[in-house]
Amino acid sequence: MIEIKDKKDCCGCAACESICKQNCITMVSDTEGFLYPKVDKTICIDCNMCEKVCPVLAKKDRREPLQTFAAKNKDIETRRQSSSGGVFSLIASQVIEKGGKVYGAVFDENFDVCHSCIEKKDDLHLLRGSKYVQSNTQGIFPKVEKDLKDGKLVLFSGTPCHTAGLRTFLRKDYDNLILLDVVCHGVPSPKVWRLYLDKIRQGEKVTSVSFRDKAKGWNNSSITIKTTKRTISQIMYGNTYVKGFLKNLYLRPACHHCAFKGYKSLSDITLADFWGVEKEYKDFADRDGVSLVMINTLKGKECLDLSKVDSIETSLDFAVKNNSPIVSSVKPYETREYFFANIDKKPIDKLIEKSLARPWEDFKDKIKHYIVIVLRFLHIKKPLCL
Numbered sequence: 001m002i003e004i005k006d007k008k009d010c011c012g013c014a015a016c017e018s019i020c021k022q023n024c025i026t027m028v029s030d031t032e033g034f035l036y037p038k039v040d041k042t043i044c045i046d047c048n049m050c051e052k053v054c055p056v057l058a059k060k061d062r063r064e065p066l067q068t069f070a071a072k073n074k075d076i077e078t079r080r081q082s083s084s085g086g087v088f089s090l091i092a093s094q095v096i097e098k099g100g101k102v103y104g105a106v107f108d109e110n111f112d113v114c115h116s117c118i119e120k121k122d123d124l125h126l127l128r129g130s131k132y133v134q135s136n137t138q139g140i141f142p143k144v145e146k147d148l149k150d151g152k153l154v155l156f157s158g159t160p161c162h163t164a165g166l167r168t169f170l171r172k173d174y175d176n177l178i179l180l181d182v183v184c185h186g187v188p189s190p191k192v193w194r195l196y197l198d199k200i201r202q203g204e205k206v207t208s209v210s211f212r213d214k215a216k217g218w219n220n221s222s223i224t225i226k227t228t229k230r231t232i233s234q235i236m237y238g239n240t241y242v243k244g245f246l247k248n249l250y251l252r253p254a255c256h257h258c259a260f261k262g263y264k265s266l267s268d269i270t271l272a273d274f275w276g277v278e279k280e281y282k283d284f285a286d287r288d289g290v291s292l293v294m295i296n297t298l299k300g301k302e303c304l305d306l307s308k309v310d311s312i313e314t315s316l317d318f319a320v321k322n323n324s325p326i327v328s329s330v331k332p333y334e335t336r337e338y339f340f341a342n343i344d345k346k347p348i349d350k351l352i353e354k355s356l357a358r359p360w361e362d363f364k365d366k367i368k369h370y371i372v373i374v375l376r377f378l379h380i381k382k383p384l385c386l
């Protein structure tokens with residue numbers, strides 16, 4: 001039976017809960033706000049199916065991409081509404097055109113994040129865009145399995161632990177399943193997101209959230225939250241919630257030891273932001289965003305219709321050089337423990353800012369920044385220590 005002794009060993013995909021015929025596993029939120037399986041030992045029959053479908057425990061082969069592309073959806077509006085180059089929407093549209101179903105992360109009516117399924121192009125906007133919160137996949141894998149057994153074409157998208165979790169849950173290959181994952185540097189706690197959203201909406205009803213509003217450009221994305229009365233928009237790096245996310249203050253413990261890094265997500269196609277693309281392809285980069293597309297299987301190759309994207313085939317090494325989360329897990333921020341020890345005691349925005357405050361480190365970063373500007377001005381090569 002599944003027993004989580006160390007939280008780093010559970011990614012929260014809920015494959016164990018879904019497979020249990022005895023219904024003796026429930027996903028329960030811990031004090032940090034992450035879901036973990038709890039087994040009712042009085043009804044467990046020790047069939048061990050929960051362990052067999054756990055993607056963290058499963059043996060995973062490393063499978064390097066067959067091809068790597070920088071790509072931009074030719075439909076500019078779709079690209080503007082997407083987080084990077086809008087390639088997800090393109091692949092999803094094609095699946096829907098063939099009568100298929102698309103699974104991915106959506107906001108529910110309370111703006112919590114969970115997985116859901118759509119069948120119409122008009123609903124694609126629900127899945128579009130990164131939501132920087134762990135998505136709840138409870139009850140989703142059995143629905144995907146049913147669709148597959150009914151012969152439906154299914155595109156399932158999510159983080160690498162989601163795609164790996166679904167794959168181990170299914171225990172067999174389906175020709176009618178396409179697995180698409182996004183490169184993920186880690187997922188923040190749903191509890192932190194809930195506390196933050198409650199704090200800033202000040203009792204008003206939230207009507208929309210965009211974590212990657214590109215009004216000021218892809219490299220300068222904002223988080224924009226609309227309520228019935230106000231629009232709150234802030235550059236990502238200036239927003240308290242996003243800063244905590246990017247500094248790894250409240251990621252799931254398993255994300256710091258991600259079992260799926262280094263091409264182990266079992267997906268057919270992997271998408272990411274193509275950060276640094278301008279270093280090699282100056283004219284290709286633009287303010288509306290560029291996707292990094294990694295084709296992992298022949299099925300994945302069939303999904304990318306090159307006539308619908310502007311694309312350049314590039315090297316995996318170049319892509320990884322500018323996007324380390326493809327291959328390595330991030331370290332937790334040094335005050336993570338302090339943050340979670342105080343999460344129920346202090347207002348969330350103040351707690352995040354206090355946990356991130358490092359006056360001396362910030363001062364050193366500023367000095368380094370100015371030295372780099374002066375060196376650049378004097379045409380002197382930046383030393384490695386800066």
Ligand SMILES: Cc1cc2nc3c(=O)[nH]c(=O)nc-3n(C[C@H](O)[C@H](O)[C@H](O)COP(=O)(O)OP(=O)(O)OC[C@H]3O[C@@H](n4cnc5c(N)ncnc54)[C@H](O)[C@@H]3O)c2cc1C
Nearest residue numbers: 082083084086087088104105128129131157158185272273
């Ligand atoms: C938590 C998180 C961390 C990420 N970290 C990085 C990173 O470090 N480096 C990088 O290059 N890219 C990262 N990405 C991926 C990137 O932000 C884009 O999602 C990706 O490039 C696809 O962009 P798109 O324009 O093709 O499609 P979009 O329309 O922007 O993306 C939609 C896709 O994202 C999926 N998705 C959205 N939110 C979630 C969620 N919470 N959980 C699971 N799936 C979700 C949807 O199911 C759908 O498949 C991250 C994404 C998430 C959700």
